Amino acid sequence: MNRELIVHGAEWTEKLLFVYPNEYIYWSIQIVMYPYMTGLVAGAFVLSSLYHVFGQKDLKEMARFSLVFSLALLPVAMLPLLMHLQQPLQGINVMFTPHFTSAIAAFGIVFSTYAAIVLTEIWFVYREYFVQQTIALQGIEGWANRLKRVLYHILTLGAYSTDPAALAKDRKAIRIMAAIGIPVAGFLHGYAGFIFGSVKANALWMSPLMPVIFIMSAVVSGIALCMLTYIIIMEWKKLKATLAKGRGDESVTVIRGAEMEVISKTARYLMMFLVAAISLEILDLIFRGYTAMKSWDILRSVMFDADFAKIFVLQYGLGNALPFIMLLLPGLTIRRTAAALLLVLFGVFMMRWNVVIGGQAFSLSFEGFMHYHLPIIPHDMETFKEGLFGALTVAATPFILFWGLNKILPTLTLEDR
Amino acid sequence: MSCSRRKLLKSAMTVTLAASLPASAFRFLSPAECRAATGTEGTRWGFLIDTNKCVGCGFCVKACKKENEIPYDAPVTRTWVERYVITRDGKTHIDSPLGGRDGFTDQKIRGEELVKPEDIAKTFFVPKLCNQCENPPCVQVCPVGATFQTGDGVTLVDRDWCIGCGYCIMACPYGVRFFHPVHRVADKCNFCYHRISQGRQTACVDACPFGARRIGNLLDQNDPLTRIIMTEPIAVLKDEYGTKPQAFYLGLDRNVR
Amino acid sequence: MKNHLLRPLWCILAAIALILIARHFMVPDDFGVHGKGFTYGFHRLSNVKEWQDFKVKYRGREYCRECHEEKVEKSNSSRHRAIQCENCHGPAVDHPDDPETLAIDTGRGLCLRCHAALPYPDNPRSQIISIDNAEHNPDTDCSECHDPHNPDREEG
Numbered sequence: 001m002n003r004e005l006i007v008h009g010a011e012w013t014e015k016l017l018f019v020y021p022n023e024y025i026y027w028s029i030q031i032v033m034y035p036y037m038t039g040l041v042a043g044a045f046v047l048s049s050l051y052h053v054f055g056q057k058d059l060k061e062m063a064r065f066s067l068v069f070s071l072a073l074l075p076v077a078m079l080p081l082l083m084h085l086q087q088p089l090q091g092i093n094v095m096f097t098p099h100f101t102s103a104i105a106a107f108g109i110v111f112s113t114y115a116a117i118v119l120t121e122i123w124f125v126y127r128e129y130f131v132q133q134t135i136a137l138q139g140i141e142g143w144a145n146r147l148k149r150v151l152y153h154i155l156t157l158g159a160y161s162t163d164p165a166a167l168a169k170d171r172k173a174i175r176i177m178a179a180i181g182i183p184v185a186g187f188l189h190g191y192a193g194f195i196f197g198s199v200k201a202n203a204l205w206m207s208p209l210m211p212v213i214f215i216m217s218a219v220v221s222g223i224a225l226c227m228l229t230y231i232i233i234m235e236w237k238k239l240k241a242t243l244a245k246g247r248g249d250e251s252v253t254v255i256r257g258a259e260m261e262v263i264s265k266t267a268r269y270l271m272m273f274l275v276a277a278i279s280l281e282i283l284d285l286i287f288r289g290y291t292a293m294k295s296w297d298i299l300r301s302v303m304f305d306a307d308f309a310k311i312f313v314l315q316y317g318l319g320n321a322l323p324f325i326m327l328l329l330p331g332l333t334i335r336r337t338a339a340a341l342l343l344v345l346f347g348v349f350m351m352r353w354n355v356v357i358g359g360q361a362f363s364l365s366f367e368g369f370m371h372y373h374l375p376i377i378p379h380d381m382e383t384f385k386e387g388l389f390g391a392l393t394v395a396a397t398p399f400i401l402f403w404g405l406n407k408i409l410p411t412l413t414l415e416d417r
Numbered sequence: 418m419s420c421s422r423r424k425l426l427k428s429a430m431t432v433t434l435a436a437s438l439p440a441s442a443f444r445f446l447s448p449a450e451c452r453a454a455t456g457t458e459g460t461r462w463g464f465l466i467d468t469n470k471c472v473g474c475g476f477c478v479k480a481c482k483k484e485n486e487i488p489y490d491a492p493v494t495r496t497w498v499e500r501y502v503i504t505r506d507g508k509t510h511i512d513s514p515l516g517g518r519d520g521f522t523d524q525k526i527r528g529e530e531l532v533k534p535e536d537i538a539k540t541f542f543v544p545k546l547c548n549q550c551e552n553p554p555c556v557q558v559c560p561v562g563a564t565f566q567t568g569d570g571v572t573l574v575d576r577d578w579c580i581g582c583g584y585c586i587m588a589c590p591y592g593v594r595f596f597h598p599v600h601r602v603a604d605k606c607n608f609c610y611h612r613i614s615q616g617r618q619t620a621c622v623d624a625c626p627f628g629a630r631r632i633g634n635l636l637d638q639n640d641p642l643t644r645i646i647m648t649e650p651i652a653v654l655k656d657e658y659g660t661k662p663q664a665f666y667l668g669l670d671r672n673v674r
Numbered sequence: 675m676k677n678h679l680l681r682p683l684w685c686i687l688a689a690i691a692l693i694l695i696a697r698h699f700m701v702p703d704d705f706g707v708h709g710k711g712f713t714y715g716f717h718r719l720s721n722v723k724e725w726q727d728f729k730v731k732y733r734g735r736e737y738c739r740e741c742h743e744e745k746v747e748k749s750n751s752s753r754h755r756a757i758q759c760e761n762c763h764g765p766a767v768d769h770p771d772d773p774e775t776l777a778i779d780t781g782r783g784l785c786l787r788c789h790a791a792l793p794y795p796d797n798p799r800s801q802i803i804s805i806d807n808a809e810h811n812p813d814t815d816c817s818e819c820h821d822p823h824n825p826d827r828e829e830g
Contacts, residue, residue: 004488008596018511018527018674020545020592021497026583086581086601093561093580096697097705101713104560104584116689120682127678157685159678166678173679200554200658201590294657364592365674367511472799474787476761483765484731502794520787522807534793541797556714565717568709575721611728620732626756626788627798 008086011383012375017368025360025372028386030084032356033394035192035214036221036349038077040398042189043222044070045118045181050269052121052178062266064125065411066226071118072402078111080394083385103195114181114188121177123157124170126409130156151408189218196355203295203366204302204359209284216277221348223270227263228341229402231334234258263337267327270344278320281351298366306361306369311354319347460569462608462663463635465642465651466544469668470629473498473542475520480624482518484609486599493595494518495606496546496621501672502526504536509672517542543673544630546621547572547593547606548654548662555585555594555605564603570635570663571610576602590658608632635663731765734758738766745823752824762822782807785816 009024044066050056051063082088095112098105130152137149159166190211196202197210235258244251285303288296303311323340357372375387384390481496482489498517502510512527521542525531553572556564563578564585574585579602586594586603597604609619613632617623622630633642645651645667652669653662666673704719738759739746749755760766762784763776791804811819 004599005491007491007493007598008601010492018499018513021513021516022493022586022595023592024595026586026596081582084582086583086596087579090561090578090580092700093563093578095693096701097562097578097716099559099562099712099716102558102560102584104558104582107560116682116686120686123682157678157681159681161678169679195584199558199587201588364590365511367509367674470798472788472797472802476757476787480732480761480765485728519783520790521792522783522786522790524792537793539796540792540794542799553714562705562716562718565708565721566710566714567722573717573721573725575718577721578718607725610725612730614726615730617730617734623732623734623758624761626758626761628756 006382008382012373012386014371014373015363015368016371017363018365019363019368019370020365023363023370025357025370027084027356027360028372029374029388029391030080030386030394032349032352033080033391034077034084035189035196035218035356036352037073037080037394037398038189038192039214039218039221039348039352040225041070041073041077041114041222042185042215043219043224044073044226045114045185045222046219047223047226047266047269049178049182049185052174053182062226062230062262065230066222067118067122067125068405068409068411069226069229069398069402070222071122072405073398074115074118075401076394076398079397080391081107083390083394103191103198106191110184110188110191114184117177117181117184121174121181122409123155124173124177127156127159127170128162128167129409131160131162134160155408186215190215192218196359201364202359203293203299203362205355207284209280210355213277213280213284216273216280217348217351219273220270220277221345223266223273224341224344224348227266227270228338228345229399231258231263231338231341235334258334260332260334263334264332267332267337271324271327274320274324274344278316295366298362302358302361302369306371307354307358310350311358315347315350315354319343319350323347459634459636461635462549462570462613463633463642463646464546464549464608464664465631465633465645465667466664467629467631467667468541468543468670468673470627471498471542471544472627473500473517473521474626475517476624476626477544477621477630478516478518480620481606481609484612484620487604488598489518491598492516493598493604495593495604496544499543499545499673500526501541501543501670502532502537503539503670503672504532505538506536511674517544539670541668541670543666543669544621545591545593545654546664547608548591548660548664549608551661551663552659554588554590554658554660558584558588560584567610571608571613572605573607573610574603574605576600579603590655590660591662729767731767732758732760733766734760741770749823752826754822754825780815780817782816785820785822 009026013024048063048067051060082091085091095108098108133152137145193211193214196205197207199205323343326336326340360370362369375383378384378387378389475498478494478496485495494516497513499511499513500521510526510532549571556566556572561578561580563575566572581602594603594605612619619632622632631642633640635643637643646665651665651667653665702718707716708719709715735758763778769776786807788802789804791806792799794800
């Protein structure tokens with residue numbers, strides 16, 4: 001097809017009945033990924049702050065882990081936006097000429113502030129480790145070690161003192177950064193909700209509850225992802241240690257996997273936020289039905305006909321109710337928790353999907369519908385970026401980054417501290 | 418004698434002066450041309466659509482696409498015409514094939530649904546274009562200041578600054594915005610800003626053989642368009658969004674979306 | 675080592691300074707708040723001029739008259755007087771320089787825009803003489819029999 005006839009959105013939009021000529025599903029899979037990833041960042045940070053600020057001792061194990069994980073997620077929250085932009089090279093304009101009446105313009109500022117806070121907190125958490133490494137690596141041969149030492153040297157920012165007074169100051173700074181971080185993390189994701197909630201043209205999106213719903217589900221997904229990654233890593237270490245012992249490795253003395261204690265306590269926080277998220281969503285739905293504004297007819301037909309399975313079966317049923325019951329039933333095991341966490345993550349993803357894609361499932365004319373067909377096999381850059389593989393790229397990146405970060409900032413090797 | 422000589426000199430002078438003036442100095446300027454010459458001060462462009470006159474020929478859509486370099490066969494358009502067929506059972510049948518670019522020559526709605534002539538209660542064609550809102554939500558949500566309102570009330574898109582996020586497209590309740598297939602930035606009707614700034618009419622107004630479309634200055638009490646808006650019953654689209662649209666409709670039916 | 679707590683802050687301030695310096699070089703000088711305030715008037719001022727300088731393609735009947743006076747007069751005194759020359763002949767742009775000739779569309783589609791019969795008695799469309807496209811000489815161009823510049827007279 002002639003390149004100049006390719007209209008953005010036409011590829012994956014199917015129109016039914018009367019839809020305005022220029023209407024397409026312009027915000028597709030990457031805009032589903034965007035609040036999803038931002039939510040994971042915010043959630044992971046809130047989880048770590050629960051320990052640092054409120055002294056929730058039961059979360060100590062998770063705190064350092066989820067803090068570094070939120071750093072790994074940070075650049076990924078930006079990635080889907082860049083992949084979605086029609087002019088990604090101009091994207092920096094958001095930083096240069098922010099138009100603050102736009103919810104997206106806040107992105108540059110809030111996101112950078114948040115990144116600065118996370119980095120600062122991590123610096124305080126790991127400063128002692130940086131200094132130790134710089135000393136430990138001194139005089140060790142090999143270019144890799146020398147390089148590593150230079151890196152740690154730079155990371156100390158020239159602050160070498162590890163006397164108790166300095167370390168006490170570090171701990172105080174961590175608490176302060178974590179405390180500032182909570183509202184900023186909330187704001188970061190709340191504004192993601194505001195991006196949608198403030199679009200008055202869209203009958204499904206426009207709701208003052210949207211930012212709050214987004215924050216709640218963000219925390220849910222963030223906690224779920226941190227727990228799941230923790231379980232996977234600890235079980236993997238356990239497997240490795242068991243195998244090594246089986247081979248007769250004398251150095252292996254401790255075999256321990258994920259601790260049920262940590263898991264069950266974190267799960268309790270997860271359920272609290274899950275209840276809040278669901279209550280708000282149901283409240284929103286009831287209000288729409290009860291007030292039955294002009295748009296209710298078309299919203300109802302989208303929710304209860306076209307998207308019924310996606311909303312009520314996949315999102316609320318499979319993604320919320322089922323894992324809730326699984327976590328609540330007595331005799332919780334690691335395996336059951338892992339399955340429930342996967343379902344929770346899926347449920348939050350479906351919530352994002354149903355908001356972003358569902359909000360474009362009907363025409364602004366209220367006289368027609370649009371169906372979204374996710375491009376699976378890409379045949380050009382556009383269908384890659386805004387297709388299944390683009391989304392998978394976004395989803396995989398934080399794990400790769402986390403793996404890389406762990407080389408510098410070990411999160412789970414207990415011997416280190 | 419001296420007196421008559423002076424008289425002669427005087428009249429000779431007048432004739433020479435008059436002859437030296439270019440013929441154009443005596444041409445009457447249209448109000449639009451005056452405005453074009455004096456800048457945008459005191460101008461607020463508005464549009465008037467008479468749905469009682471439109472026959473759905475689609476010449477406006479054709480002219481718009483060619484004038485504004487919107488790829489002719491791409492399924493997006495800055496202006497379009499909708500056909501409404503209201504049947505006796507109260508149902509509304511709407512379509513806009515290719516945005517009405519080739520007119521309406523088929524009785525079938527969307528090429529598939531045939532409404533029996535005896536069932537038809539009323540029919541009308543509704544041209545649509547950007548409403549150049551007084552409170553444009555599309556401008557409010559632009560994160561980088563790439564779309565804005567000019568002093569004379571027209572919302573423009575800066576193609577060099579747009580990042581292509583699509584937020585403005587989402588924010589418009591009228592669905593007038595789209596991504597330009599070639600420039601890959603947001604695009605929309607701008608009342609042919611290049612034409613109205615020169616004192617011309619928009620391409621769609623010029624192309625309409627039936628006078629269903631008009632453009633004028635809402636701040637000029639003597640503009641025929643302003644007089645109609647002040648004196649006749651008019652309506653706007655989707656008033657409830659608080660956007661204060663400046664495209665006005667005569668004979669707008671309640672079924673129009 | 676007293677003030678090691680502030681070290682991250684210096685890094686952050688350096689990053690902000692870097693962005694501000696980049697901004698200084700990347701953002702045009704005329705970018706700012708113009709006229710309508712920050713909400714609606716935050717933009718690059720020269721863009722207004724850029725749009726005003728956009729190329730005009732439809733030049734209007736008077737432009738055609740400069741060379742084709744006879745045709746314009748003929749059309750003007752017919753029932754097709756309301757139809758602009760360029761509606762059928764296409765935009766003049768810089769004709770006769772560029773394009774040298776305008777492609778004349780003689781297809782039926784052009785006429786059918788107004789003259790295809792639709793059963794809409796309440797619509798102004800019904801006041802236009804119309805044909806059933808499938809019945810009325812379907813394989814012939816309209817201009818074979820009708821002169822578009824003077825539709826009242828039938829041509830042989």
